[in-house]
Amino acid sequence: MSVDKPIKLAVIGRGLIGSAAARHLSKMGHDVALIGPDEPADFARHGGVFGSHYDEGRITRRYDPQAFWRQMNRAAIARYDEIAAESGVEFYREAGALHIGHRETTDVASVGEVCRDEGITCEAYQDAGLAERFPYLKSTTGMLGYFEPRDAGYISPRRLVRAQTIAAERAGARIINEPALGISESASGVTIRTAAGNVEAARVLVAAGGHTQSLLGRSLGFTVYGRTVALFRLSAAEVQRLAGMPSMRCLGPKGDNPYILPPIPYPDGQTWLKLGGDPVDRALESEADIKDWFRSGGSVDMADRLQTQILDRIRDLNFEERRVVPCMTTFGASGLPSIGPLSERVTVAFGCYGKSAKCSDELGRLGGMALLGEVRTELAP
Numbered sequence: 001m002s003v004d005k006p007i008k009l010a011v012i013g014r015g016l017i018g019s020a021a022a023r024h025l026s027k028m029g030h031d032v033a034l035i036g037p038d039e040p041a042d043f044a045r046h047g048g049v050f051g052s053h054y055d056e057g058r059i060t061r062r063y064d065p066q067a068f069w070r071q072m073n074r075a076a077i078a079r080y081d082e083i084a085a086e087s088g089v090e091f092y093r094e095a096g097a098l099h100i101g102h103r104e105t106t107d108v109a110s111v112g113e114v115c116r117d118e119g120i121t122c123e124a125y126q127d128a129g130l131a132e133r134f135p136y137l138k139s140t141t142g143m144l145g146y147f148e149p150r151d152a153g154y155i156s157p158r159r160l161v162r163a164q165t166i167a168a169e170r171a172g173a174r175i176i177n178e179p180a181l182g183i184s185e186s187a188s189g190v191t192i193r194t195a196a197g198n199v200e201a202a203r204v205l206v207a208a209g210g211h212t213q214s215l216l217g218r219s220l221g222f223t224v225y226g227r228t229v230a231l232f233r234l235s236a237a238e239v240q241r242l243a244g245m246p247s248m249r250c251l252g253p254k255g256d257n258p259y260i261l262p263p264i265p266y267p268d269g270q271t272w273l274k275l276g277g278d279p280v281d282r283a284l285e286s287e288a289d290i291k292d293w294f295r296s297g298g299s300v301d302m303a304d305r306l307q308t309q310i311l312d313r314i315r316d317l318n319f320e321e322r323r324v325v326p327c328m329t330t331f332g333a334s335g336l337p338s339i340g341p342l343s344e345r346v347t348v349a350f351g352c353y354g355k356s357a358k359c360s361d362e363l364g365r366l367g368g369m370a371l372l373g374e375v376r377t378e379l380a381p
């Protein structure tokens, strides 16, 4: 699928969406510079930018209540094997995904309806049937669960960024391991300033996650929220007891609707069970707020509440250590990401709603296409 006239393109943000865009554009034959720093080694001492993919577990599934996101999920999941093959990096485990809630007080039944209408394979369980299928659940009385056994489970966002970056590089992209310090646009091109020198390009795609609006120096109507994740280190026996656990979405009122990842091996050689789902939103209003939030290490109060929630849901959970980790998400009013041009040479791709890891390859592809002039109007900023 190579192009006749390669264009000199830059992508700012070596996160999930930016690295995906760089892979797609490089494979099309364009001359791509992918600009963005590695994960900070020490959050507390880091003076630069942060990202939302510094982890080993993000839920993946085909189901979403909105048609747009279902389309994104389906397209991206269909390319997981391709990305792994092009990079040699595995990042996906098909552990399945369970959507679970009280029959009477949540709209969990709608998950089953959507899956049926959309041809998403899913199995229904309730009460004793749920307890039998997922024996580590603490309480199943009055509960209904829909389990997606295929094209669902979790991905490692860290490994996916690595895979996309390697695949982009193999397709010819140049990786610049630096933050962009500024963008200036002229009649002839764009100049991206970095500490390692300027990068000149004909066009630039800005996919800098929660930092996108501050880098551009303007609001696109999105709010950045601080998020806290709690991780629980498990013994070998506990890992064995929970073997076969899927990713879980617990439906309920805000504050009592956590998402839970199954036990996952982390780079420290230990296995951790993770959950999140902040009961309270914390808006990060500025670049300084974002940096302060990450440096703070997250909210211990929020982690305490998450701990109560996991103990309420997993029977006899026994953990050896708890860790608290900060993250951030971006939300807009439309429920859709912002992917489209801001000017002749500057295009944006961001707006994650806390659910864009699984489908980042398709969002990145759409960002790349928008940079080349093919824009989906409903996503245009």
Ligand SMILES: Cc1cc2nc3c(=O)[nH]c(=O)nc-3n(C[C@H](O)[C@H](O)[C@H](O)COP(=O)(O)OP(=O)(O)OC[C@H]3O[C@@H](n4cnc5c(N)ncnc54)[C@H](O)[C@@H]3O)c2cc1C
Residues within 6 Å of the ligand: 012, 013, 014, 015, 016, 017, 018, 035, 036, 037, 049, 050, 051, 052, 053, 057, 058, 059, 060, 157, 178, 179, 180, 181, 207, 208, 209, 210, 211, 212, 215, 227, 228, 229, 259, 276, 327, 328, 329, 349, 350, 351, 352, 353, 354, 355, 356, 357, 358, 359, 360
């Ligand atoms: C706690 C938490 C749990 C989540 N769980 C899920 C889940 O279960 N399933 C799911 O699908 N999604 C989940 N998400 C969402 C997912 O992680 C995000 O949607 C995804 O990371 C967004 O990708 P992105 O490329 O927009 O941003 P990021 O992945 O944050 O990438 C942005 C990149 O831009 C870089 N950058 C910033 N400023 C600059 C600059 N000036 N110059 C150069 N580079 C810059 C950063 O370093 C970063 O690498 C979760 C998010 C959080 C916070």
